[in-house]
Amino acid sequence: MRVDIELGINGSRSRFAVEPDERLVSTLRDRAGLTGTKQGCKIGECGACSVIMDGKLVPSCLVLSASADGADLLTVEGVAQDGNLSDLQQAFVAEGAIQCGYCTPGMLLAGEYLLSRYQRPDTAQIKEAIAGNLCRCTGYTKIVAAIRKTAKKRSLVKSSAQGR
Amino acid sequence: MKCTVVGKRVERKDARAKVTGETIYPSDRSREGMLWVVAVRAAHPHARILSIDTERAAAAAGVVRVLTARDVPGENAFGIQFHDMPVLCSDRVRYLGDVVALVGAESRRAARQAAALVAVDYQPLALLTDPEQALDPATPALHPGGNILHEVHFHKGNISVGFQKSAVIVERSYQLPMMDHAFLETEAGLSYFDENDVLCVESCGQYIYRDRKQIASVLGLAEEKIRVSAEMVGGAFGGKDDITVQIQLALMTYVTGRPAKMVASREESIVAHSKRHPASMWFKTGASKSGKLMAVEARFLSDTGAYASLGGPVLNLMAEHAAGPYLVPHVKVDGHVVYTNNGFSGAFRGFGCTQACVGIESQMDLMARALRRDPLAFRQANVLHQGDAAGLGYEMKTAVGAEPTIRAARAGKLYRQRRRIKKDRTHVSPSLAPFIRRGVGVASQMQGLGLGVGIEDQAEVEVVLGPGGAVRVKVGTTEIGQGAYTAYAQMTAERLGVPLEQVEIVGADTGTCPDSGATTASRTTYAVGNAILLAIAKLEQRRSAWAAQGTGRENLSARANFTVPTQDRQLGDGLPHLLYSYGTHVVLVEVNTLTGEISVEAVEAYLDGGRVVSPLGFEGQSEGGIAQGIGYTLFEEVLLDRGRFLNTNFDTYILPSSKDVPTAIHTVPIEVMEKSGPLGAKGISETCTVGVAPAILNALEDAIGIRFVRLPVRAEDVILAREESPHES
Numbered sequence A: 001m002r003v004d005i006e007l008g009i010n011g012s013r014s015r016f017a018v019e020p021d022e023r024l025v026s027t028l029r030d031r032a033g034l035t036g037t038k039q040g041c042k043i044g045e046c047g048a049c050s051v052i053m054d055g056k057l058v059p060s061c062l063v064l065s066a067s068a069d070g071a072d073l074l075t076v077e078g079v080a081q082d083g084n085l086s087d088l089q090q091a092f093v094a095e096g097a098i099q100c101g102y103c104t105p106g107m108l109l110a111g112e113y114l115l116s117r118y119q120r121p122d123t124a125q126i127k128e129a130i131a132g133n134l135c136r137c138t139g140y141t142k143i144v145a146a147i148r149k150t151a152k153k154r155s156l157v158k159s160s161a162q163g164r
Numbered sequence B: 001m002k003c004t005v006v007g008k009r010v011e012r013k014d015a016r017a018k019v020t021g022e023t024i025y026p027s028d029r030s031r032e033g034m035l036w037v038v039a040v041r042a043a044h045p046h047a048r049i050l051s052i053d054t055e056r057a058a059a060a061a062g063v064v065r066v067l068t069a070r071d072v073p074g075e076n077a078f079g080i081q082f083h084d085m086p087v088l089c090s091d092r093v094r095y096l097g098d099v100v101a102l103v104g105a106e107s108r109r110a111a112r113q114a115a116a117l118v119a120v121d122y123q124p125l126a127l128l129t130d131p132e133q134a135l136d137p138a139t140p141a142l143h144p145g146g147n148i149l150h151e152v153h154f155h156k157g158n159i160s161v162g163f164q165k166s167a168v169i170v171e172r173s174y175q176l177p178m179m180d181h182a183f184l185e186t187e188a189g190l191s192y193f194d195e196n197d198v199l200c201v202e203s204c205g206q207y208i209y210r211d212r213k214q215i216a217s218v219l220g221l222a223e224e225k226i227r228v229s230a231e232m233v234g235g236a237f238g239g240k241d242d243i244t245v246q247i248q249l250a251l252m253t254y255v256t257g258r259p260a261k262m263v264a265s266r267e268e269s270i271v272a273h274s275k276r277h278p279a280s281m282w283f284k285t286g287a288s289k290s291g292k293l294m295a296v297e298a299r300f301l302s303d304t305g306a307y308a309s310l311g312g313p314v315l316n317l318m319a320e321h322a323a324g325p326y327l328v329p330h331v332k333v334d335g336h337v338v339y340t341n342n343g344f345s346g347a348f349r350g351f352g353c354t355q356a357c358v359g360i361e362s363q364m365d366l367m368a369r370a371l372r373r374d375p376l377a378f379r380q381a382n383v384l385h386q387g388d389a390a391g392l393g394y395e396m397k398t399a400v401g402a403e404p405t406i407r408a409a410r411a412g413k414l415y416r417q418r419r420r421i422k423k424d425r426t427h428v429s430p431s432l433a434p435f436i437r438r439g440v441g442v443a444s445q446m447q448g449l450g451l452g453v454g455i456e457d458q459a460e461v462e463v464v465l466g467p468g469g470a471v472r473v474k475v476g477t478t479e480i481g482q483g484a485y486t487a488y489a490q491m492t493a494e495r496l497g498v499p500l501e502q503v504e505i506v507g508a509d510t511g512t513c514p515d516s517g518a519t520t521a522s523r524t525t526y527a528v529g530n531a532i533l534l535a536i537a538k539l540e541q542r543r544s545a546w547a548a549q550g551t552g553r554e555n556l557s558a559r560a561n562f563t564v565p566t567q568d569r570q571l572g573d574g575l576p577h578l579l580y581s582y583g584t585h586v587v588l589v590e591v592n593t594l595t596g597e598i599s600v601e602a603v604e605a606y607l608d609g610g611r612v613v614s615p616l617g618f619e620g621q622s623e624g625g626i627a628q629g630i631g632y633t634l635f636e637e638v639l640l641d642r643g644r645f646l647n648t649n650f651d652t653y654i655l656p657s658s659k660d661v662p663t664a665i666h667t668v669p670i671e672v673m674e675k676s677g678p679l680g681a682k683g684i685s686e687t688c689t690v691g692v693a694p695a696i697l698n699a700l701e702d703a704i705g706i707r708f709v710r711l712p713v714r715a716e717d718v719i720l721a722r723e724e725s726p727h728e729s
């Protein structure tokens, strides 16, 4: 017995027939073909499956797809606009915050989520914000730097816009 | 030599695709009509198989095929060094990861449900979980050759004379844990027959050509009928050096003709794949009153678990690095690596050096302390230089950067200001300040580069010049995250004088790329880099010949093969090395004596891997290596109880998070150019992690006066040790 659900993914809405116990990460990867969302543990510990659901950062491995019916999702595929990398994506590239890249989608969304709530997070806040996202390759240093630089850039843009 | 692309902070070639989610990893691959494959693994860590009944599983809804040993057409065994791991067990299982059946079904769910229906009748056998017991010839053997996989015995000089000449002698035993690679992407892949009837396996391995050979022998197929690729992989660190899913996938596709996909769950991954060898080590070392190292004696007992994997070579490297980067006249090393039913261990970044370094660098600190000498000055006074005799007696013939890394560390801020930094409490609240202790510790290390004497170590590449200045470099090594493809592209652009954007790296596919050897042993920048430069030299020769004849050509390609040079004398499999990379780490730790909590506050890493090709990659390797070192020292241990794994996911197998790794990491390149290296380069992807553990242990003693000899050191260990410590402060 399948459950019919509708998801808004990166701005477009689609319908899926999912198993009652299916996790959102599987619906995204196996049914929607959006493999940018990764899976590292399936128990909510690694953050590789992080997506933004109705404005909140969630581990999609712990969300039942059936319960996400009607939700709006942002996955890594929706971060760049018309092929242009977001400032945070650019910072990840420029700072060298990516090695194998398997944690990157989740890290990016955790970073975006933080920046949507705080204008100028300090290092401790950044570390806290990505503490649920494991990275085995980078040692986090350059990821933290990429988020910090993006925050700084955004708040400069904002204050100069306000100054005008 | 001045470089314009090499040594520049360029962005990674693969970064853009990774940041948008476009990169396709093995676990992302799929194909029309594919089966999901699930492995049925052993229910006992050691048992005889009396019968395997697949009837119910095969009849379950959605199941297409259940495979057992009978379905293996060729050799039912594989392994890097020895073919001792059964593809599918028929008579006996030796660890919980052993596979008895493979289920192929229309969905993952169906495959998983059917896997539970495979009925195996086991007769449990006596467990062998204590490595000491494995040494006893009376213990029943896990393999025909007995329970000792390999032993080493080396003696240089005269060890008793060495101790007679020592004013200070230090003796300690060390216990090191089994560690999981915890690559974020679990073992995964896809297999299928292409339109030419070639069996394709798109997977996650670290050496596509060796994988192909092993698949071929299991299937009884010609290698040309098989194509293996592994371009972008979500981390490996040695844990994907052994075959994981490749043969299982190939077998399912071979038997059913259908595409097949596998993705291991984390729980399965931690049980099934290799680990860092747990080991017990005993060290006795001596130095003269004037601070000269006189003697190093070491004994190792390493546990390779159920199968050989690379247990022999790992033990060899422990022996090779037992005396550290130091000049020691008298050295004696004895070691055994044994079989048990404790999972199985194999390659892991550091490859034996990690273990040995914990011993020798703890000893160095203890001796410096006993002699009342500055720990780095003591190391510097004993360090190896080019032309010296290494621990096992052979000559250090290539560039040796050990001393410059120590000198730079001594001049660095953390070390120079350590007294002030240790007293600093400005960052903690006044109420907590009395409970805070800080300490600074150091460690120096060297790490063999390449596979060592006696193991074929070649890299072949092809460089293709296309129209409009486009350059394609075909390499057989995998991009496991280390950034090697970017380094290859930089070296190519540098030598050809073309912009980096024009260079494309085509990677890791036996169908299109030559055999560049394994993606292991810190070898790829050096070996593949050299092969690329050789191929370019060939191209330029041809180009100038044509220019002389007045005939231009647009499409031009050249292949070249580079063999990693070795020492002339062989002391064992892969022993010794001719080339090494070097490093010295300085670490600041802080201990909360109330809670026992340890935090690493700052790290300075002085690394010599010759010329730095890609600074961002270099720093990234260093930072990631430090994080892994912190995990090894403070958190990570695969726990086994009578052969059963207790912590198989990240809720109980704890990895360092962003809060456990300092942002204050300062990586300093010490570029001692290696003449035989491409543009002077070697590699650092292992040496960057090796010294971290002992540097932390040394910092802990500096902070709280306690010498820890067992990893990992957890908060409760600090509390307990302080309770037992005579001079508890």
Ligand code: FES
Pocket: A038, A039, A040, A041, A042, A043, A044, A045, A046, A047, A048, A049, A050, A059, A060, A061, A062
């Ligand atoms: S896969 Fe969801 S948190 Fe790890």
Ligand code: FES
Pocket: A097, A098, A099, A100, A101, A102, A103, A104, A134, A135, A136, A137, A138, B184, B234, B235, B481
């Ligand atoms: S880059 Fe590999 S896990 Fe983060």
